[in-house]
Amino acid sequence: MSRQVTRSERSRKHILDAALKLFSHRGYGATSVNDIAEEAGLSKGNLYHHFPDKETIFRELLDRYFVAMSQPDFPFNRALATGTFPENLEELGHAARDAVRNYREYVALIYVDVVEFDGSHVRKFYEDMATRFETFMKKHDMEEGLREKLQEGLSPTSAVMLATRIFYNYFSIEILFGVKDHFGKGTEEVVGEISRILRHGMLRNGQR
Numbered sequence: 656m657s658r659q660v661t662r663s664e665r666s667r668k669h670i671l672d673a674a675l676k677l678f679s680h681r682g683y684g685a686t687s688v689n690d691i692a693e694e695a696g697l698s699k700g701n702l703y704h705h706f707p708d709k710e711t712i713f714r715e716l717l718d719r720y721f722v723a724m725s726q727p728d729f730p731f732n733r734a735l736a737t738g739t740f741p742e743n744l745e746e747l748g749h750a751a752r753d754a755v756r757n758y759r760e761y762v763a764l765i766y767v768d769v770v771e772f773d774g775s776h777v778r779k780f781y782e783d784m785a786t787r788f789e790t791f792m793k794k795h796d797m798e799e800g801l802r803e804k805l806q807e808g809l810s811p812t813s814a815v816m817l818a819t820r821i822f823y824n825y826f827s828i829e830i831l832f833g834v835k836d837h838f839g840k841g842t843e844e845v846v847g848e849i850s851r852i853l854r855h856g857m858l859r860n861g862q863r
Contacts, residue, residue, distance in 0.1 A: 667705045669695040671719065674712045679760035683713060683771045717768065717776050720761035725787070730754045731819065736795050741804070744818060744850035751822035752842070755830045763831055788812050788819075818853055825849070 673694035677686040688709050692702045706712045723729055734743065734750035755762055768776045789812050792798045801811040825845065828834050838845045
């Protein structure tokens with residue numbers, strides 16, 4: 656690889672990293688191209704050499720996050736693939752915490768998109784979520800074994816997606832919003848309680 660290509664890729668990375676920091680803390684509208692270039696330590700012309708406009712940078716950052724979420728080593732994917740659902744719900748809860756913590760600035764971009772773009776950049780990602788889960792579960796031979804455990808008529812995909820969204824929502828509030836113990840108790844206790852509810856429901860035996 657030539658020095659020119661290496662320098663170009665390094666500049667592109669600096670731009671994306673700078674934009675991620677600014678977008679996730681200030682928002683999209685309050686961040687200018689000049690701000691990004693200055694934060695990246697590059698000229699405005701250099702920035703435009705790599706990206707035609709600010710929105711392209713924003714989309715690139717979201718795509719970078721969505722690609723990361725599809726990788727086998729993404730914390731939640733690793734836990735889901737190597738464990739036995741729903742016996743490993745506590746592990747999935749911890750993996751969701753690690754994912755939100757490790758990708759905090761990227762998760763913040765989703766809220767920025769909802770507020771400033773009416774969710775236009777992330778809508779497709781969420782529309783295709785069920786299909787991605789189905790593909791993941793088939794790849795790891797999870798579907799049939801899980802179907803045998805669930806109540807008759809319940810979808811394995813819906814069960815896994817529900818657990819995913821509950822844990823991600825809980826840790827988004829705790830980590831992004833800085834609201835610790837918003838269930839009125841410690842995180843470990845909450846993860847255990849949510850896992851218990853997801854496995855067994857809320858009602859006493861015989862009261863369904």
